[in-house]
Amino acid sequence: MRTIIFDAFSGASGDMILGTLISLGVDREKVREVIESSVDVSVRVGEANKRGICAVDVHIDVDHEEHARHYDELVSIVMNAGLPPKVEHSVLAVFELMGRAESKVHGDPLDELHFHEVGQNDALADVIGSCFAMHEIGADAIYCLPINVGGGRVKAAHGSMPVPAPATLEILQQTGLVFYGSGKRELLTPTGAAILGHFARPIENFPKGKVLSVGYGAGDADTEDPNVLRSTLINMEDDLSRDSIEVLETNVDDVTGEVLGNLFEKLLSIGARDVAIVPATMKKGRTGHIIKVITKPEHSATIAREIMRETxxxxxxxxxxxxxxxxxxxxxxxxxxxxxxxxxxPVKIAEDRTGEILHISAEYEDCKRIAKELDLPLKNIIRKVEEEAWNIHGPDDLV
Incomplete structure (x- = not known):
């Protein structure tokens, strides 16, 4: 299984992602052609040496000064670019991530939002090129190790803010990417965070596999450590993820349904992955329950103590x-x-490491709200949402 692992030990930006994917093996001329046919820019791809590391260096040249764009303008540009459908979907999703982050930070509705730096042609080129390259390389799965966001302060609309920038932090929150801070300057940009956040899932360590190729994309700044984004294409052995868990189990009697219901919710809130309470017949014919909890080993002691306290x-x-x-x-x-x-x-998508979708489920509370608003059966809403999700995300040959 071909898998890309991004190692953003020196952060990430749009041009670094594009550079590392070209270094990994994507055809630079194809990337240049797609970008220049979509956006009014010219693309230069060269090499740079960053503290002894040779990396692909991508520069996007813009001939004229640009104005800020509305979110809807960006969407229109992308949809009129003639991109392959999957690439177009990814580009729109990346900009939606950035748009929702900016919207939350500034308190402006998405359709009234002005994009400044991230809405200009060089940022458009970075996103379009990176999304095209991601699909072009044909990886079965994409992961990202913890990202170094940097340190210090970054310029904001009304002064300066600590790193990571507010929009970057929102994107990290939305996507669940794992990060840490080290250094004296901003290393992770909103564009870099949104591209990685859309495509990659977080992973703590390199999985078991064999290296197929390694790529490096150069950043603009010269930093104390090599300012590069490393990517590794590996052949992984397992299609499904693995983790280590413990199952806690106990028999109880003379415990009311109200106490068990409260315990169920409390255990989930303190680290339980799953809770099952099964009716059982105990010794001497007494009725009781078997409580089974799945949890990570580090949470076992806390959960066991809570079960004892409550039951x-x-x-x-x-x-x-x-x-x-x-x-x-x-x-x-x-x-x-x-x-x-x-x-x-919202929908929850379950898939294996090859990206094959195993199941799609609509979010219950959202469907329930709409069913109540329209006075329609809940099952009809859930079915419609899940069918639409399968149409978008499922395989083309789905019957």
Whole structure:
């Protein structure tokens, strides 16, 4: 399974992502042709040496000064660029990530939002080129190690703010990428965060596999450490992710349904991955329950103590379970039209490491709200949302 691992030990920006993908093997002439046919820029691809590391250096040249663009203008430019459908979808998703982040930071509705730096032609070129390159390389899965966001302060609309910049921090929150801060300058840009956040899932360490190729993309600044984004194309062995868990189990009797219901919610809030409470017949014919909890080993002691406090049980069985196979999960959203109204509804997508989608489920609370608003059966709303999500994200040959 061909897998890309991004190692952003010196942060990431749009041009660094584009450079590292070209270094990894994407055809630079194809990238140049796609960018220059979509945006009024010229692309230069060369090499730079960053503290002894040779890296691909991408420069986007813009001939004239540009004005700020509305979000809708950016969407129109992308949709009229003639990009392949999957590339267009990714570019729009990246800009939507940045748009929602800016919208939350500044308090402006998305359709009234002005993009400044991230809405100019060089940023457009970086996003379009990077999305094209991501699809062109044909990886089965894409991951990102913890990202160094840098340190110090960054210029903002009304003065300066600590790194990471507010919009970058919002994107990190939305996408769940893992990050840390080290250094004296901004290393992760909003564009870099949005591209990685859209394509890559967080991973703590390199997975088991064999290296196929390594790429380096150069950043503009000269920093104390090599200012490069490293990417590694590896051949991974497993299609499903693995993790280590423990199963906690105990039998209880003489515990009311109200206490068990409260315990269920409390355990989930303190680290339980899953909770099951099963009716059982105990010794001497008494009725009772078996409580089973799946959790990470580091949460076991806390959860066991809480079960004892709430139920009075005197012992908890701990069953170590190694290498549990899990589907990788990510959130997306789909737009559906119901009774002439458009709704943007979150969906949870479960997939293996090859990117094959195993299951899609609509978010219950959002569907419930719409069903109540329109006085329609909940099952109809869920079915419509999930069908639309499969149409967008599922394989082309889905029957």
């Amino acid at each position: 009075g049980t005197l012992g908890i069985r701990v069953i170590p379970t190694k290498h549990r196979y899990t589907a990788d999960r990510r959130m997306d959203s789909v737009k559906v039209v119901i009774r002439a109204k458009t709704y943007d509804i």
